[in-house]
Amino acid sequence: MENKKIPTPYEWAGGVGVFEKLTEVFYVKVLKDDLLEKVFRHMSPEHSKHVAHFIAEVLKGPKFYSEEIGDDALKHMVGKHIGKMLTEPQRKKWMQLLLESADEIGLPDDPEFRSTFVAHLEWGTRIAISNSQLSENPVTKEDHIPEWGWGEVKGPYEIVGSLFRKKEQ
């Protein structure tokens, strides 16, 4: 693995256009969904792009969302969920539709990428539900937008041939 640059999950996914396409397809589904339509019917025109840019930034892409929103980007994002009283069935549906959209647009489906991608979303949606029960924004100046790497599975960049090949020490 010497001298080999490890791609970020963002790069592996294919760049910002892929994330924008993902959320575009996702919100078409959301607005047709019984559980989620009422949650998102008043979303801002930039919402889909902002969510795409946030996820791209978390997966170690360029700081699109931070640059668009400014210093308080995380507080702004969390603030959008505060008081919304989102439910677990809504969260589950959000996950289901997002992952269906991922398959539809051909987001990489190798086990390593999907594992880190789903891990982030599973974590993020649970935080969103939890924040939505609050009436005040808990984000402080010390908090920052998370960064999500490859995690324990290691990346597909290490896998040539068998998925289960034993790694050289």
Ligand code: HEM
């Ligand atoms: C990993 C999971 C999630 C991420 C990354 C995420 C990301 C975001 C971002 C970046 C915004 C702010 C958009 C902007 O600045 O214009 C936002 C707003 C919002 N999110 Fe989430 N979110 C997640 C999960 C959820 C879930 C599970 C729900 C509901 C079931 C939800 C409901 C909303 C709503 C209602 C808004 C406000 C929409 C608007 O007024 O424009 N989010 N989300």
